[in-house]
Amino acid sequence: MKKLLIILALFTSVISLGQSVKKLTPEKNYAFKQGEWLKFRMSYSNFLNAGFSTIEVKETTNFNKEAFHIIGKGKSTGLVSLFFKVKDDYQTFMYKETLKPYRFIRKINEGGYTKDKEILFDYEKNEAIVKNHKHNTETKHPINDEIQDMLSSLYFLRNQKLKNLNKGDEIELPMFFDQEIHNFKLVFLGEEIIKTKFGNINSLAFRPMVQAGRVFKEQESVTVWISNDDNKIPLRIKASLAVGSLRADIEAFKGLAHPFNIIFDN
Template identity: 65%
Template sequence: MRKLIVLFLFFTNVVLFGQTNINNNQSPKYAFQKGEWLQYRMSYSNFLNAGYATLKIKNSKKNNKAAFHILGDGKTSGLVGLFFKVKDNYQTYIYKESLKPYRFIRKINEGGYTKNKEILFNYNTNKALVKDFKHNTEKSFSIDNDIQDMLSALYYLRNQDLGSLEINEEIELKLFFDQETYKFKLRFLGKEVLKTKFGAINSLKFRPIVQSGRVFKEEESVTIWVSDDKNKVPLKIKATLAVGSLRADLDGFKGLAHPFNIIFNN
């Protein structure tokens, strides 16, 4: 059960979109802004309330460069929380100019399973310094210049133009997680009008190609919907697991940078 919160944060922020290029010669028009707050309700097997996850944005600065400080929190609740407590905290700091991360924090406690790590990204040397506070270790790893962490990936890719994607087109994302660089493939499935608690919303539908086995029931067992507007807000994630299924639905929002195009109220 401890994988529920981790899977939500992982798939929201890792396999949501494929990688495109940003033009640093132009002033970026962000899909998000300081003060944005998103909350997701997670359910297990479509009926059991498993917990909540939130994402929020603050302003920051690094070496006199403007930056965003993004915080992601997840915790179990209800019956799941009584038997298995999860409290996860993820943070990333990204430069506003390039939307690349320079610092990533991961503090988790999942039923007694804990991690406390910090990653510092250096693009001059193309190295990532991983600090493991639980084991009191530091180690440097080689990275690509266009790398993202599992939380910064969402905000970097939310800011990209997805209008040129064709149905069944596959795109890739490179991500540094723990001590390795991973490549993920993602397939664009098309557009869909998605019913939410706020009303019907035009959405873009994606399916990551994941590895089947211990966690996922099949290779293609995860589906993701995001709003088809300038915000590109994740609306829903549905995953078929080896045992049961996981679903995350947008439950609350505020501070969006652009109008949220709800077609009608439920």
């Protein structure tokens, strides 16, 4: 449950495979806007309801610069909540002009395991200031000018031109996570029509390269489908775990920036 909540926010932390990478080009118009709200239903092994996650887009300013405030929340429900209660709060603040984050918040309670961290990104000094509110500590870490955080990564990628990708192309960007930089990598699997509660939808399928081991079955354990339209919203995420599987499906939405293209059967 807790791993899928992280995947939903960032497509999970990934490892670099050292292969050729497709360079992205940003869209002229935003793929999202203030008021966008997405809700996802989580399930374990395709039958047990595990919880819900929501992501909302708001607007704010920082030093007179326009910015987005993205809020992601997740919580366990039903039987899962009885033996493993989850309540997560992820927030990122990113400048509209560059879609680079300047502040990131992570407050989680996962079965009694808690974190309360805040990251401030200073691009003049190229450093990330990590404030651990739980332990009342502050550390500084070097970053580069293209850094993203766990949540801003999703919105940065959504605002890139993805329709010109070829099957097998890879996307990579640096992401600051757990006080160090990780290489965030996705492999494009191709186009696919998937069935959702709203109807059949054209989608683009991607595979984040994850760390095989205690949690995930293998490096290719996670698949992500996003809508093949100007919104590029996540539609479905599947993850094969060492024990069982996790899945997230789009449950509700509102405030999309562009038309949501649904294929209706004749």
